[in-house]
Amino acid sequence: MADCIPDPGYAKKIAGQSRNAAQQLPSLTGSQKNAWLEQVAALLLERQDSILQANQLDLIAGENSGLSPAMLDRLRLCQQRIESLAAAVRQICALPDPVGEVISGGRRPNGLQVNRVRVPLGVVFFIFESRPNVTIDAAALCIKSGNSVILRGGREALHSNLALGEILQEALRTEGLPEHAVQLVEFPDRALVGEFLSCGDLIDVTIPRGGKSLIERVCREATMPVIRHYDGICHVFIDESADVQMAKEIVVNSKCQRPGVCNAAESLLIHRAALDRVWPEVAVALQHHKVELRCCQDSLALAPGAVAATAEDYSTEHLALILNVKVVDSLEQAVQHIREFGSAHTDAIVTQSFAAAEAFETLVDSSAVVVNASTRFNDGGELGLGAEIGISTDRFHARGPCGLQELTTYKYVLRGTGQTRG
Amino acid sequence: MADCIPDPGYAKKIAGQSRNAAQQLPSLTGSQKNAWLEQVAALLLERQDSILQANQLDLIAGENSGLSPAMLDRLRLCQQRIESLAAAVRQICALPDPVGEVISGGRRPNGLQVNRVRVPLGVVFFIFESRPNVTIDAAALCIKSGNSVILRGGREALHSNLALGEILQEALRTEGLPEHAVQLVEFPDRALVGEFLSCGDLIDVTIPRGGKSLIERVCREATMPVIRHYDGICHVFIDESADVQMAKEIVVNSKCQRPGVCNAAESLLIHRAALDRVWPEVAVALQHHKVELRCCQDSLALAPGAVAATAEDYSTEHLALILNVKVVDSLEQAVQHIREFGSAHTDAIVTQSFAAAEAFETLVDSSAVVVNASTRFNDGGELGLGAEIGISTDRFHARGPCGLQELTTYKYVLRGTGQTRG
Numbered sequence: 001m002a003d004c005i006p007d008p009g010y011a012k013k014i015a016g017q018s019r020n021a022a023q024q025l026p027s028l029t030g031s032q033k034n035a036w037l038e039q040v041a042a043l044l045l046e047r048q049d050s051i052l053q054a055n056q057l058d059l060i061a062g063e064n065s066g067l068s069p070a071m072l073d074r075l076r077l078c079q080q081r082i083e084s085l086a087a088a089v090r091q092i093c094a095l096p097d098p099v100g101e102v103i104s105g106g107r108r109p110n111g112l113q114v115n116r117v118r119v120p121l122g123v124v125f126f127i128f129e130s131r132p133n134v135t136i137d138a139a140a141l142c143i144k145s146g147n148s149v150i151l152r153g154g155r156e157a158l159h160s161n162l163a164l165g166e167i168l169q170e171a172l173r174t175e176g177l178p179e180h181a182v183q184l185v186e187f188p189d190r191a192l193v194g195e196f197l198s199c200g201d202l203i204d205v206t207i208p209r210g211g212k213s214l215i216e217r218v219c220r221e222a223t224m225p226v227i228r229h230y231d232g233i234c235h236v237f238i239d240e241s242a243d244v245q246m247a248k249e250i251v252v253n254s255k256c257q258r259p260g261v262c263n264a265a266e267s268l269l270i271h272r273a274a275l276d277r278v279w280p281e282v283a284v285a286l287q288h289h290k291v292e293l294r295c296c297q298d299s300l301a302l303a304p305g306a307v308a309a310t311a312e313d314y315s316t317e318h319l320a321l322i323l324n325v326k327v328v329d330s331l332e333q334a335v336q337h338i339r340e341f342g343s344a345h346t347d348a349i350v351t352q353s354f355a356a357a358e359a360f361e362t363l364v365d366s367s368a369v370v371v372n373a374s375t376r377f378n379d380g381g382e383l384g385l386g387a388e389i390g391i392s393t394d395r396f397h398a399r400g401p402c403g404l405q406e407l408t409t410y411k412y413v414l415r416g417t418g419q420t421r422g
Numbered sequence: 423m424a425d426c427i428p429d430p431g432y433a434k435k436i437a438g439q440s441r442n443a444a445q446q447l448p449s450l451t452g453s454q455k456n457a458w459l460e461q462v463a464a465l466l467l468e469r470q471d472s473i474l475q476a477n478q479l480d481l482i483a484g485e486n487s488g489l490s491p492a493m494l495d496r497l498r499l500c501q502q503r504i505e506s507l508a509a510a511v512r513q514i515c516a517l518p519d520p521v522g523e524v525i526s527g528g529r530r531p532n533g534l535q536v537n538r539v540r541v542p543l544g545v546v547f548f549i550f551e552s553r554p555n556v557t558i559d560a561a562a563l564c565i566k567s568g569n570s571v572i573l574r575g576g577r578e579a580l581h582s583n584l585a586l587g588e589i590l591q592e593a594l595r596t597e598g599l600p601e602h603a604v605q606l607v608e609f610p611d612r613a614l615v616g617e618f619l620s621c622g623d624l625i626d627v628t629i630p631r632g633g634k635s636l637i638e639r640v641c642r643e644a645t646m647p648v649i650r651h652y653d654g655i656c657h658v659f660i661d662e663s664a665d666v667q668m669a670k671e672i673v674v675n676s677k678c679q680r681p682g683v684c685n686a687a688e689s690l691l692i693h694r695a696a697l698d699r700v701w702p703e704v705a706v707a708l709q710h711h712k713v714e715l716r717c718c719q720d721s722l723a724l725a726p727g728a729v730a731a732t733a734e735d736y737s738t739e740h741l742a743l744i745l746n747v748k749v750v751d752s753l754e755q756a757v758q759h760i761r762e763f764g765s766a767h768t769d770a771i772v773t774q775s776f777a778a779a780e781a782f783e784t785l786v787d788s789s790a791v792v793v794n795a796s797t798r799f800n801d802g803g804e805l806g807l808g809a810e811i812g813i814s815t816d817r818f819h820a821r822g823p824c825g826l827q828e829l830t831t832y833k834y835v836l837r838g839t840g841q842t843r844g
Contacts, residue, residue, distance in 0.1 A: 108806060225816075257843050363449065366833060374842045396819050410821055413783050413790075417794055418665075418667075421799060
């Protein structure tokens with residue numbers, strides 16, 4: 001199927017079906033949506049064998065086409081991963097229904113009751129790469145928030161996604177939900193993505209998750225809003241008054257706990273007044289964790305084995321055990337560096353000073369500003385949002401982790417007794 | 423000045439200055455912003471003569487270039503209008519500061535305090551047409567919400583806007599606010615707008631207020647998010663159980679109280695079961711207010727003096743004393759008509775039935791869904807938002823009236839005691 005070319009009008013047809021489904025979804029009760037989620041979780045466990053068989057086809061094709069071991073690992077499903085997937089769906093099921101929430105409300109002087117009520121965004125077009133677990137997460141989040149979703153996964157995971165898509169759709173039929181509430185794009189054709197991106201009248205938002213070039217292309221071509229998910233060039237700033245032990249633990253955790261993700265630290269800034277007291281010990285701890293240190297002149301002198309940073313390092317998302325280090329003269333200089341080189345994703349300060357914490361919180365404008373904790377906490381699960389469909393680096397509509405709420409909008413509901421305007 | 427051509431790089435320079443100002447604005451206290459607003463209000467009253475002189479130049483030029491009487495009226499300032507402007511600024515002053523509001527917050531199981539805190543969007547590029555009062559409203563809303571703003575008004579109002587812009591900037595200097603927090607584009611050149619729209623790295627949002635072709639052009643060219651403000655094709659649906667008197671008052675008010683605005687009704691839908699009982703009386707009341715009725719066959723028969731509607735009427739924003747009328751067989755058919763012909767702006771039902779009100783509220787997905795009140799209440803002031811910078815017909819980020827909150831985004835502030843991720 002992957003190599004067929006779809007009929008002209010395929011994208012428009014799929015998007016139109018999705019729009020029709022989206023008109024029915026806001027009327028569903030939370031119980032109906034939860035029944036679907038429970039059914040998906042049950043089918044995932046029941047159909048493990050056929051999912052794994054389909055995944056095997058992708059893995060063989062991936063090996064033959066020379067995918068890296070890391071890519072193959074992202075692609076691979078196994079019993080444990082399928083069990084985690086089912087558990088994640090049940091966690092989403094346990095979250096409160098966002099649709100119908102009264103965000104704010106009250107009575108106007110003329111007696112008119114005005115409520116701002118949460119409603120679904122509508123139709124979500126979700127573009128993602130090789131991890132098949134994302135297919136299930138995204139569908140679960142979209143349906144729970146009352147949106148219909150068009151899933152366009154990567155070519156590498158096509159067989160796995162088709163098997164998972166079949167489960168999602170079977171559960172729609174079993175539970176009597178609109179049959180086109182979840183649709184999978186069966187043709188991993190790049191031109192076809194462009195056709196979907198031109199359907200601005202049928203699709204309410206596109207969420208691309210993948211490399212920078214994919215996201216740039218989507219932003220360029222999309223005729224509907226896009227939730228972007230760009231680089232995380234995250235900083236830890238060790239302030240003058242930082243506790244050495246705390247600084248060490250936070251820097252090591254921010255850099256090393258999972259270096260390949262967007263909320264891992266890429267740069268360390270150190271207040272000059274803390275340099276001698278804190279830096280040597282932090283440097284040793286980082287090197288103990290096999291981190292390559294790319295240092296400015298002043299920090300280099302105190303870290304045997306470190307190398308000199310280049311100008312580009314400070315604006316590079318290494319996604320590896322590499323850390324840029326720079327000494328600054330003040331908190332203001334740290335803030336200035338973060339504004340210049342950061343990506344407004346996640347930035348942390350380690351400090352014992354109340355005033356420094358307050359200043360950093362106010363002056364740094366990132367999706368998460370962290371005081372005395374690891375940058376790794378900027379994550380939907382860790383912040384209490386439940387699962388996330390991505391982490392937005394936009395300021396508009398959704399910032400940081402996108403969970404159920406970020407997949408909604410609102411409408412005003414006005415209830416009167418015949419009020420007219422004078 | 424209007425006929426000079428700006429230096430190349432003018433838009434980028436202005437946008438860069440605005441970005442710098444935007445970095446300083448979040449640190450201002452509410453009192454500092456309010457002092458600026460008070461100063462603006464005071465200067466408006468103090469400088470009435472010079473404002474009126476500048477306005478006179480625009481009015482003379484407008485008459486010479488053949489502006490319609492309606493356009494000239496929109497352009498005209500007078501003592502009373504300037505006093506209203508100053509009063510509007512003081513009303514914005516009295517609103518709570520949105521910046522720093524903790525939207526939600528709590529402590530995570532690991533002790534981490536997670537707050538979602540409201541912050542400004544950043545740099546607003548605001549494009550508007552001939553009404554000079556909008557200049558003051560927009561600047562006041564942007565500064566109060568911590569944003570810097572680039573104001574690009576219409577050519578017709580250039581002298582008035584320059585006089586008002588001088589007041590805005592003098593107040594910035596007097597109160598020690600960043601000098602580029604409010605900037606006025608002094609060249610009403612269309613190509614220049616395109617240069618601003620290409621500054622997606624410096625401008626956070628563009629808000630165009632004006633005709634459809636302006637908004638379409640902005641959406642096509644903008645490299646940043648846009649808050650759109652399209653048509654209002656608003657409906658009133660008279661349900662089977664509607665009270666005749668209430669129906670009459672609501673329909674007349676929705677259509678006639680101010681026919682030229684986006685939340686005025688354009689179409690009336692009548693449940694067939696209420697036709698004989700309600701329609702003749704409503705029709706007479708509308709005709710008494712000089713409304714031209716464009717009717718379907720069934721409603722035409724009961725309204726002497728009405729004319730037959732054409733197919734296009736139902737999707738036309740008349741903005742005049744013209745009302746389309748159509749009989750429907752059920753609430754569902756009314757909803758279907760609204761979905762097909764409406765613009766998801768403002769739609770109202772008149773009903774005595776609890777079940778019908780609930781169904782209408784759920785099934786109609788417009789920025790405002792109104793039960794037993796006039797469509798004219800979908801307005802920032804009427805809904806309690808204070809002033810508005812526009813009414814969004816988008817679903818994304820901001821829906822309906824855009825006040826102070828809609829000019830903000832949020833960041834997560836995490837406060838810990840050394841937490842790391844396991």
